[in-house]
Amino acid sequence: MLRRTLNLGILAHVDAGKTTLTERLLYRAGVIDEIGSVDKGRTQTDSLALEQQRGITIKSAVVSFAVDGVTVNLIDTPGHPDFIAEVERVLAVLDGAVLVVSAVEGVQPQTRILMRALQRLRISTLLFVNKIDRRGADLERVLDKIRGKLTPAVAAMTSAAGEGSCSATVRAYADGGSEFRARLLEVVAEHDEALLRQYVDDENCVSSRRLREALAQTAQAQVYPAFCGSALTGAGLEALTTGITELLPTSVGDRDGPVAGLVFKIERSPAGERVAYVRMFSGTIATRDRVRFGCSAEGKVTAIRVFSDGSDLQRPAVHAGEIAKLRGLAEVQIGDSIGDSEARPLAHEFPPPTLESVVVPVDPAAGQRLRVALAELAEQDPLINVRQDDARREISVSLYGDVQREVIEATLAAEYGLEVEFRETTPICIERPTGTGEVVEMLNTPTNPFHADLGLRVELASPDSGVEMRVDVDPRDAPLYVFKTFESFAEHMDEYVRLALAEGLFGWQVTDCVVTVTKIGYSLADRPPSRRGPMPTARDLQKLTPVVLMQALERGGAVVCEPVFRITAEVPTEAIGPVLAALGRLGAGAVTPSPRGGLSTLEAVLPASRVQDLRRQLPGLTRGEGVLESEFAGYQRVTGDPPTRKRTAPSPLDLHEYLARLGR
Numbered sequence: 001m002l003r004r005t006l007n008l009g010i011l012a013h014v015d016a017g018k019t020t021l022t023e024r025l026l027y028r029a030g031v032i033d034e035i036g037s038v039d040k041g042r043t044q045t046d047s048l049a050l051e052q053q054r055g056i057t058i059k060s061a062v063v064s065f066a067v068d069g070v071t072v073n074l075i076d077t078p079g080h081p082d083f084i085a086e087v088e089r090v091l092a093v094l095d096g097a098v099l100v101v102s103a104v105e106g107v108q109p110q111t112r113i114l115m116r117a118l119q120r121l122r123i124s125t126l127l128f129v130n131k132i133d134r135r136g137a138d139l140e141r142v143l144d145k146i147r148g149k150l151t152p153a154v155a156a157m158t159s160a161a162g163e164g165s166c167s168a169t170v171r172a173y174a175d176g177g178s179e180f181r182a183r184l185l186e187v188v189a190e191h192d193e194a195l196l197r198q199y200v201d202d203e204n205c206v207s208s209r210r211l212r213e214a215l216a217q218t219a220q221a222q223v224y225p226a227f228c229g230s231a232l233t234g235a236g237l238e239a240l241t242t243g244i245t246e247l248l249p250t251s252v253g254d255r256d257g258p259v260a261g262l263v264f265k266i267e268r269s270p271a272g273e274r275v276a277y278v279r280m281f282s283g284t285i286a287t288r289d290r291v292r293f294g295c296s297a298e299g300k301v302t303a304i305r306v307f308s309d310g311s312d313l314q315r316p317a318v319h320a321g322e323i324a325k326l327r328g329l330a331e332v333q334i335g336d337s338i339g340d341s342e343a344r345p346l347a348h349e350f351p352p353p354t355l356e357s358v359v360v361p362v363d364p365a366a367g368q369r370l371r372v373a374l375a376e377l378a379e380q381d382p383l384i385n386v387r388q389d390d391a392r393r394e395i396s397v398s399l400y401g402d403v404q405r406e407v408i409e410a411t412l413a414a415e416y417g418l419e420v421e422f423r424e425t426t427p428i429c430i431e432r433p434t435g436t437g438e439v440v441e442m443l444n445t446p447t448n449p450f451h452a453d454l455g456l457r458v459e460l461a462s463p464d465s466g467v468e469m470r471v472d473v474d475p476r477d478a479p480l481y482v483f484k485t486f487e488s489f490a491e492h493m494d495e496y497v498r499l500a501l502a503e504g505l506f507g508w509q510v511t512d513c514v515v516t517v518t519k520i521g522y523s524l525a526d527r528p529p530s531r532r533g534p535m536p537t538a539r540d541l542q543k544l545t546p547v548v549l550m551q552a553l554e555r556g557g558a559v560v561c562e563p564v565f566r567i568t569a570e571v572p573t574e575a576i577g578p579v580l581a582a583l584g585r586l587g588a589g590a591v592t593p594s595p596r597g598g599l600s601t602l603e604a605v606l607p608a609s610r611v612q613d614l615r616r617q618l619p620g621l622t623r624g625e626g627v628l629e630s631e632f633a634g635y636q637r638v639t640g641d642p643p644t645r646k647r648t649a650p651s652p653l654d655l656h657e658y659l660a661r662l663g664r
Contacts, residue, residue: 004250005321007073007279009090011118012100013110014079017130019057021100021231022076028237029065029072031310058407059380060086060265062277062323064307068245073307073323081110082404084350085383089264089334091117091349093279093323096124096248098240103129103137103163103228107149109629115150117349122221124248127154128240129228132170137163139228146226153223155187155215158239160228170229170236181211188214191222216247251281253320259283259291259339266334266379274379275325276332278318283339285326286317293329294336295491302328334382351632353383353398354563354608355425357405360394362419371395373416377408384408389648398428427609429562429643430635431504432512433460437556440519441548447655450544451536452479455519456497458552461512464634467501469494470516479522482538492538493517493545500546500652505558507645515549543662546652554653560642561635563608564589569618571626573600578621586610589636605633 012018023035057078064073075094077087097118101111118125129142139160147154162168173180188211189196195214215225225247229236265277278285285291290300305312305325318324326332361370374386374395385398399405405422412418440455441448461468471493475486483489497515504510522536567588571579573595579602583591589605606614611630618626650657 004069004252005071005073005095006244006248006250007075007093007095007321007323008244008248009075009077009094009097009123010100011077011087011097011114012079012130013102013105013108013114014081016079016100016102016105016108016111017231018079018100019076021098021128021130022063022074024231024234024237025072025074025241026063026065026310028234028241029067031063031065058083058086060090062307062312063310064323065310067241070245070250071308071321072244079110080403081113082399082401082407084110084113084400085353085381087114088117088350091121091123092262093264094123095251096126096244098126098128098244100128100130101142101146102134103132103139103142104134106142107145109631112149113350113631119151119221120349124220125224126240126243126247127224127226128236129226130231132160132163132228132235133166133168133230133233135164137168139163143226151224153187153191155184155223155225157225157243158227158229158236160236166233168230168233168235170227170239172239172242181208184211184215187223192217212246220249251321253280253322254282255284255319257282257320259285261285261338263293263332263334263336263338266332268376268379269327273327274330274332275327276329276336277323278326278338279323280318280320280338282320284317284319285324285338291329291338293332293338297329297331297336299329299331301326333379351563352428353385353400354428354632355399355401356385356387356396356428357399357425358394358396358423359408359420360423362421366418367393369416370412370418370420373412373418377411387648389646392646394646399425427563427607429506429508429560429638429645430512431506431508431510431558431560432463432635433458433510433553434557434559435460437552437554438518439548439551439555441544441551443521443523448544448547449659450540451523451534452540452544453519453521454541454544454548455517456545456548456552457516457518458549458556459514459516460556461514463512465512467498467511468514469497470514472516472518473520477520479520479536479541482536493541496542496545497549499542500549503645503647503649505550505553505653506560506642507647508560510553510558547655547658550652560638562638562643564605564633564636565608565611565630566633567602567604567606567611567614567631568629569602569614569626570599571602571618571622573598575622575626576600576602579618579626582614582617582621586614605636606630608632 010018010022026032027035057076061076062073075090077090129139131137158170158172160168160170185199189199192214225243227236227240227243260282261278261280263276263278267275269275285301287301287304290298292298304315304318306315306318307323312325361367378384378386387396409420412420436459438457442453443451471490478486478489483492501510576593580591583604587607587610591602591604594601615628618628650661652658
């Protein structure tokens with residue numbers, strides 16, 4: 001049986017009103033009897049104690065309701081940039097989205113970041129200009145900003161009256177209105193050739209129904225219908241709800257097809273069991289079914305809870321299009337595909353964390369408890385990237401910012417009874433190769449105590465390309481008695497290489513490179529003396545890979561690059577001098593000033609470690625009138641002595657110490 005389901009994301013800059021909008025939609029659908037208050041910590045989706053205390057969304061939350069014959073699985077996402085990783089994981093399971101923009105603040109930094117991700121992934125999106133009841137609301141000004149900063153392809157579907165007061169009202173444009181039809185035709189026809197031809201021949205022949213159908217088609221990541229209203233008062237919600245069901249695409253999943261799903265969230269049950277949030281793209285999973293997940297893992301589903309009518313209900317099965325919580329998959333991880341590999345992978349649409357800090361327990365005896373707690377938090381957010389240095393007995397975590405650090409600290413205290421301190425926060429650099437290096441280690445030589453030959457070549461790739469792994473050897477030379485197939489051998493080599501690249505010549509992760517396996521061989525008991533020896537195991541290749549890879553990287557050379565942000569500062573024109581001087585002291589790149597009367601805009605690229613310094617100095621330099629926006633702009637080579645990062649394990653370049661650590 002086919003079923004119409006819409007998996008809908010609510011996204012916005014922090015405080016634009018996402019969670020209040022979610023409450024209003026649930027109230028209109030009859031799921032809740034009363035609209036909860038974000039400020040008072042009484043909402044359906046902000047259920048964590050920390051969310052209720054801070055009045056912000058920290059974790060994505062799912063709630064389901066039915067409207068106009070469509071089952072909507074609504075996912076409320078964090079708006080604060082420190083929790084952008086939660087948003088990234090949600091994007092892979094969406095059919096459509098509502099991007100909320102404040103009618104007062106307008107387009108904010110996070111709004112632009114979210115819109116670009118939605119556009120790249122071609123996710124059908126409605127815009128909702130919220131808070132028209134707030135003082136300072138200006139719908140037309142905000143729509144102009146949206147057209148200028150987000151997309152010119154905006155189709156305004158509603159208008160507002162009485163903006164800035166609690167009595168503000170919203171009117172949906174009538175399909176037959178000539179002015180509305182003309183504006184809508186102009187936007188939609190640019191993306192619908194058939195409609196454009198019909199419009200050119202005779203614009204009066206384009207019926208309202210045909211125009212609405214064309215809008216629904218082009219709304220799939222080409223045209224952006226814009227609604228306005230107030231989630232607090234309910235103004236404009238009827239038009240928005242109609243737009244959600246009529247203009248966003250529903251998924252028609254085949255419950256009898258092959259099983260294909262994606263894990264986008266992990267949490268722990270009160271008993272400590274892993275619970276996987278899964279979006280089903282195809283097929284059916286029933287309780288007690290054995291399912292494959294990740295690369296090669298398998299487990300038996302022991303319980304299923306499907307989201308329905310504002311809650312999650314125990315069900316015997318979950319079907320295509322639905323979102324469910326599965327238990328029993330003890331080793332499951334965020335990003336794992338379930339069943340068929342055709343499920344949409346998690347996309348990396350946002351920058352990685354750029355800061356890290358060492359976490360220490362106030363009680364020195366609580367070190368082991370801290371390790372266990374952070375490991376569980378890393379299941380829910382892998383990007384915190386817990387690094388453990390056994391030699392120095394230190395644990396560090398990656399961070400997006402101070403709010404995330406405070407939340408981790410509070411979570412450890414509330415849920416694990418651990419009081420911790422964070423040491424100084426430092427930027428996370430990366431290493432990039434500067435040239436090509438190639439090394440071959442032959443077995444039975446003084447520098448290779450492992451029972452295998454291995455040759456690796458490292459080459460520089462384009463910026464932000466990550467790591468590409470290639471295998472350029474004869475499949476007959478690979479130890480298939482260990483890995484069974486050549487494809488499995490290639491997958492394992494990819495894993496070994498990526499693990500080795502986690503700490504490069506200077507201790508930072510190596511990226512933007514191509515690594516090629518150029519030689520592979522192994523010893524056998526009946527071979528000539530130079531090739532004779534025990535048959536190797538997978539561990540031989542795993543431990544030999546870092547030795548060869550670091551030599552190749554050293555031969556080709558590498559540089560350290562630091563994270564940088566593109567900053568835009570709007571300051572009084574008379575303050576340009578002091579601000580330019582401050583930017584110079586903070587190591588900013590070329591600064592571009594754009595005077596506009598009494599206000600001027602300064603644009604520059606600044607090291608991530610200096611952005612907070614500028615944010616602290618700006619009020620004093622501009623008498624409190626300066627406004628600063630910042631956006632991740634990639635990595636640039638460090639000038640001067642490159643910063644190093646303490647390794648968590650001995651360097652493979654020091655073979656004696658490396659082998660001693662391995663116990664060889």
